[in-house]
Amino acid sequence: MPSKHWPAGTQCVTKHDHTKPKAGELAFHKGDVVTIIEAVEGRNWYRARHNESGQEGLLAAGALRERGAIRADHKLSLMPWFHGKISGVEAVQELQPPEDGLFLVRESVRHPGDYVLCVSFGKEVIHYRVLHQDNTLSIDSEQYFCNLIDMIEHYTEQQGALCTKLVKPKAKSGMKSAEEELAKAGWLLNLQHLTLGERIGQGEFGDVLQGEYMGQKVAVKNVKCDVTAQAFLAETAAMTKVRHKNLVRLLGVILHNGLYIVMEFMSKGNLVNFLRTRGRALVPLPQLLQFSLDVAQGMDYLESKKLVHRDLAARNILISEDSVAKVSDFGLARVNPRGADTTLLPVKWTAPEALKHNKFSSKSDVWSYGILLWEVFSFGRAPYPKLSLKEVTEQLEQGYRMEPPEGCPPTVYALMRSCWEMEPGKRPSFKKLTEKLQKELNRAGAAPGTGSQAISISQRSRD
Numbered sequence: 001m002p003s004k005h006w007p008a009g010t011q012c013v014t015k016h017d018h019t020k021p022k023a024g025e026l027a028f029h030k031g032d033v034v035t036i037i038e039a040v041e042g043r044n045w046y047r048a049r050h051n052e053s054g055q056e057g058l059l060a061a062g063a064l065r066e067r068g069a070i071r072a073d074h075k076l077s078l079m080p081w082f083h084g085k086i087s088g089v090e091a092v093q094e095l096q097p098p099e100d101g102l103f104l105v106r107e108s109v110r111h112p113g114d115y116v117l118c119v120s121f122g123k124e125v126i127h128y129r130v131l132h133q134d135n136t137l138s139i140d141s142e143q144y145f146c147n148l149i150d151m152i153e154h155y156t157e158q159q160g161a162l163c164t165k166l167v168k169p170k171a172k173s174g175m176k177s178a179e180e181e182l183a184k185a186g187w188l189l190n191l192q193h194l195t196l197g198e199r200i201g202q203g204e205f206g207d208v209l210q211g212e213y214m215g216q217k218v219a220v221k222n223v224k225c226d227v228t229a230q231a232f233l234a235e236t237a238a239m240t241k242v243r244h245k246n247l248v249r250l251l252g253v254i255l256h257n258g259l260y261i262v263m264e265f266m267s268k269g270n271l272v273n274f275l276r277t278r279g280r281a282l283v284p285l286p287q288l289l290q291f292s293l294d295v296a297q298g299m300d301y302l303e304s305k306k307l308v309h310r311d312l313a314a315r316n317i318l319i320s321e322d323s324v325a326k327v328s329d330f331g332l333a334r335v336n337p338r339g340a341d342t343t344l345l346p347v348k349w350t351a352p353e354a355l356k357h358n359k360f361s362s363k364s365d366v367w368s369y370g371i372l373l374w375e376v377f378s379f380g381r382a383p384y385p386k387l388s389l390k391e392v393t394e395q396l397e398q399g400y401r402m403e404p405p406e407g408c409p410p411t412v413y414a415l416m417r418s419c420w421e422m423e424p425g426k427r428p429s430f431k432k433l434t435e436k437l438q439k440e441l442n443r444a445g446a447a448p449g450t451g452s453q454a455i456s457i458s459q460r461s462r463d
Contacts, residue, residue, distance in 0.1 A: 007036070008036055008038055008216075009251070010035070011186060011187075011251060014029070014059070015065050017030050018063060024058050025058050026048060026050060026055060026057030026058060028050060033067075033189075033252075034049060034050055035048060035051060035213075037049055037215075045058050045061060049214050067187055068185040069185070070185055070240045075176060078178050080175045081103060081104050081105055081169035081171065082105050082106075083104050083170075083172045084172070085107040086107075087109050088109075088118070091127070092125045095170055099168065100120065100167065103120065104169070104172075116129055119162060143161070188255070189251070189254045194211055194260065195211055195213075196220060197209060198210055206223045211262075213251065218264065218265050222261075228258075232259055233259060245326075247302070247330060248329075251264060264320075266326065267319075268318075269318065270314070271375075272315050273380070274319050275379045276380035285444050286444045286445060289437060289440055290441060291317075291319075291325040291376055292376055293434065294324060294326070295312075298325075299369060300431050300434050303429065308360050308364070309327070309365050310354075310364075311329060312349065313375070348382075350367075351363070351368065352367075352422060363425070363427050366430065366433070367419055367420060367424075369419055370415070373412065373415060374416055377412060396422075409440070411440055415437070
């Protein structure tokens with residue numbers, strides 16, 4: 001087996017050209033992205049599929065590298081030509097020296113919320129006000145667009161009502177083209193290889209669909225609104241930096257009418273539904289402990305990377321085909337900086353200091369983890385039953401904490417209570433939680449192995 005093991009479905013980047021392959025080998029150029037199909041037994045080779053051509057063949061493990069993480073100082077933009085709120089005079093200065101078809105889009109200073117398309121033509125800059133009408137955008141009240149990206153794509157192909165076709169975007173200083181940077185790092189996927197299926201979830205920002213990418217089952221989060229997609233892009237970049245067996249894996253990104261975020265498919269759905277539909281009869285104590293440990297290990301890894309989740313809850317834990325629990329949405333939780341509007345926060349899961357002062361940290365994640373533990377050991381019940389959000393906030397301040405769920409081991413309830421210390425510094429780290437849960441699992445013993453859900457720990461996939 002190769003010294004570096006990449007499981008099937010992993011996207012890798014080729015390190016050099018290989019344009020004269022032998023029979024059965026794959027041809028590629030340096031920087032091409034390939035999808036691993038399988039490792040070849042006894043040889044330091046893989047069978048892989050080329051992401052552009054779709055061709056399959058063998059290639060040496062030494063020809064591959066992992067995809068690079070998007071650098072934190074690289075501010076990616078789906079709309080590098082969008083300059084935000086600048087004046088007409090500033091726009092004219094940005095579009096110097098004059099060049100036909102050089103353009104940018106700005107937010108109107110005079111009409112807040114409206115956009116202005118500024119185009120260089122001849123020796124002038126012409127300003128086109130973008131009109132809002134029934135959730136659409138238009139320059140001439142004849143051609144309507146869903147968003148700015150659609151509008152710009154249209155006018156790069158057709159002149160229409162403009163003085164000239166849009167030829168060259170004037171990028172905002174410090175912004176980098178998302179398409180170029182994602183392609184360079186190996187995260188840009190090809191829309192032609194994606195087949196979308198039924199909707200398997202619905203989030204605040206768009207649908208989650210089941211799909212297939214180059215023969216692999218995937219989950220696809222589709223974000224259509226250009227401004228929201230831009231926010232998601234920044235957080236998706238964080239997902240390129242992490243890889244752990246208990247985090248849902250990002251496979252790549254497709255830029256088309258917004259954003260398609262392509263992730264590994266988790267066939268058994270989210271943890272809440274998994275527990276509610278099976279209950280005590282099918283999910284024994286060791287399984288509950290293993291799920292809890294899985295989540296703690298994923299969060300320990302995020303904590304080591306100084307990443308804060310902000311929305312840790314059983315609904316955001318997904319279960320794989322072999323019943324491994326994985327944390328999802330860890331890169332996306334900060335898309336909506338909801339601290340300014342506490343009515344949008346998941347109050348029953350959010351730590352008091354985050355609710356009151358917008359202070360999110362790994363310690364506020366630990367508080368949320370305590371609530372998640374309560375959900376797990378109550379088999380998916382909603383926390384703080386019968387209490388309103390206002391009552392929860394008030395009673396927590398007065399020292400109230402939830403009672404243990406029925407049948408919950410005292411040691412596990414003690415862990416929950418430690419997560420709910422009012423002072424963040426007194427809460428345990430995820431590393432400490434992991435150690436304690438591992439001991440608890442060892443004491444409880446492996447699950448009996450009867451039924452499809454009650455699996456022994458030794459049977460589990462631990463890539």
